Amino acid sequence: MTQAASCTDRRVFVLEDDARIRQRLQRLLEAASGYAPGAMAESLMAADRLRDEARASDVLLIDLRLPDGSGSHFIAEAAAWQPRPRIAVFSVLGDEANVIAALEAGADGYLLKDLRDVDLVPMLDALMRGEAPMSPAIARHLLRRFRGEASPGAPQARLSERETEVLHLIAKGYSSSEIAQSLGVAASTVVTHVKHIYDKLNVHSRSQAVYEAAQQGLIRMGG
């Protein structure tokens, strides 16, 4: 089962307080091709100590609910690093409120903790390609936001007709491949649309502001 880590393997940094889950990830990542386990932190304090290792990593898997605070602090900090690692929230329930808050804090996507062993590598691959997963709940949230619930005065990013269509289909429960079929385009095109939609949400450039807002208690984040 054990595979020697090659130097082209991507390092995955894990911030997770549950030792069993850390062990599972360690096991899965050691076995995964193309990925290698990096440093593992069980708290924000530990993550702070391991910052250099984290900066040297390619992927960060961050649990939000930590014993000494919210993982979103670390997400906000890491989102400003250069080069910027891929950041995924490691979530129990994948509910809308937490996922959107994490995306706004600077996360690129989320992974559910109950994922099957076999799903980990494909999901990390998608994350590395910049394919953020989008649930109907998130699509619906974005549709609302782009319909004009953004703060007035701020330059309003506009979705193209095609992007709006994609969002509508996601909100109706269509998967990427089904959307590609229904629109008569390649699946990769749909993924690109989703990526653009996320870009227009402008989550990354706003991460610092959101981080500060969270610091001041204006936005509540949990995991």
Add this chain to the structure above:
Amino acid sequence: MPRPFVEYTEADRLQWHSPLELLIDLFRWLLIVGLTLLVMALLHGWLGERPGHQALQLRHAWLQLSGSPLLPEPSEGAWQEVELPHDWRGLPELRGETQGWYRFKFNLDERPSDLWGVYLPSLSMNAAVYVNGELLGQGGRFEPQLARNWNRPLYFTLPGSLLVTGDNFLMLRLAAAPSGTGLLAPVYLGPHQALEPFHSRRHFLKVTVPIIGSLATALLALAALLIHGSRRDERVYRWFGVGTLIWSVHNLNLIVANPPLGAAAWDWLWYVSLGWFILMIPPYVHALLGYERPNVEKALFAYGAAGSMVLAGLAVWDHAWFDWAARHVWDPVALAIGVYPTFMMAQAVWRSRDVEIQWLLTTGLLIFVLGTHDLLAIVGLISRVDGYMIQYSAPLVIAVFGWLLLSRFVRSITEVEALNEDLQNRVEERSRELERSFETMSRMTRDQAIQAERERILRDMHDGVGGSLVAALSLAECGELQPADMADVLRDSLDELRLTIDSLDLEQGDLDYALANLKARLQPVLDSGATPLQWDCGPLPKLPALGPERLTDLVRIVREAISNALRHAQADTVRFRAAADVDSVRIEVADDGRGIENLEQAGHGLNNMRRRAKRIGASLEILSSRQGTRIILSLPRQSG
């Protein structure tokens, strides 16, 4: 009873609860009567003022009744000796004569070198004065219209050189119309510097004061009538306005020496206006005190109208008869009528301690007393040398009524302000109450909503994750649980938990979204499994009757159907189809697997589906054969 103009508290009988109260009441009455007497005394003093030793008083004279304007010779005609004051009223020897000459003789020890004067404090109606044969002057025309100087003193200057040491003679021509009105009071002769101030003061008192008083009462009358014009219900303003206006007209007789009317018409106006002024007082007092006595008022006005007409007839027919009737009937009746309002006011003062009433009574009493004085002078019971006095009550009338108007105005403003403030307070209090009750209501609504949502979530967890965990537990306790089954059961539990959390985000009737969410939740299973799921979800209408709870029930039915098909049916494909027609929404989950062996003995899952379908008012059809299973859920679009 209408609201009295003067607000006073009326008791049946005044009670004295303490000696102090008795003292206060005594003092009030003392004030009323004392003030009236004081005014009388002052007027008497002012009007009775005469030059003393500085001047010669001529009160002994010879009178010759003669219409001739020429200075008569002492030796010609019949001269009779008279003492001044000399009143022509009722003189039998007058025989209708309207003019006469008075001759005075006076002795000077030495001839004065400075300016002298002749001062006539009181006369009626016109006089011309000659000293030692030289005319000093006269008080206006002698021919019709005769100048009316009955209310004003006359004064003429003469150079000292006109006088001589020893006997000097002063001739005075007096004219009256009608003849009975003639009057001459003692004549004064002396140095101008000593004598003139007496004339000035008397002129001021007899002429200037009534002019000022008349103007003031006329203005106040106009003000009252203007107020009455906009406040018809307030009778006080009407009667006060009309009454004082009539009074102002009446006062013209005191002021005007050369009237624009004939003597008869002018006299008629004078008497009638006095009568009507007094007739206006009862309705005025009625209004003040809030009495309704229209019959009394009508009777008074009827008398006034009839009397005025009779007097007019007499004035045209015979001036002497008119004069007699006016003086002996019209004026005494008017005075008697004046007793009535004075009595009403006194009664009001007796019953209440109101200060305004007290001052009104003082005014009324003063008018009454001065009027009585005048009547006595008119009918000849007392001397008319110092003239009439009723006009001097004007300043008090003006002051009291003006004060009354002002205080009433101030009171109205204060009341309006208080009302406004009260209103504002009540509005504020009301809005505070509304705010409070709104807060209470919204808090209750909120609490209720929270409670309902809480119950729904608890029920949902009981049905969902609770059920899954209990199933897993029972399997585990039987020792029948393989690790793979365990993972399935736990994954089910997590999915149930997610459905519960998703239900928090559901909007009323949003079936489309609920199903889409389910699909997204199932996606990982579908992606990893061998059995493909065909998902065919047509455009679905909003179903407003479906709240989050019923939507979640529906989602659970579909999920149960799909996972049964995926796990147990050994199917090649599973098909989900949702479509709406006019009446209903039809959701079908079909597989091409081996079918359910015994529908009657179906497990917990199918029973749960039936129970949930019943709860959301949908019909559930389960068709199973060896070719597969179809589960059809039919939901009326207008389900209650």
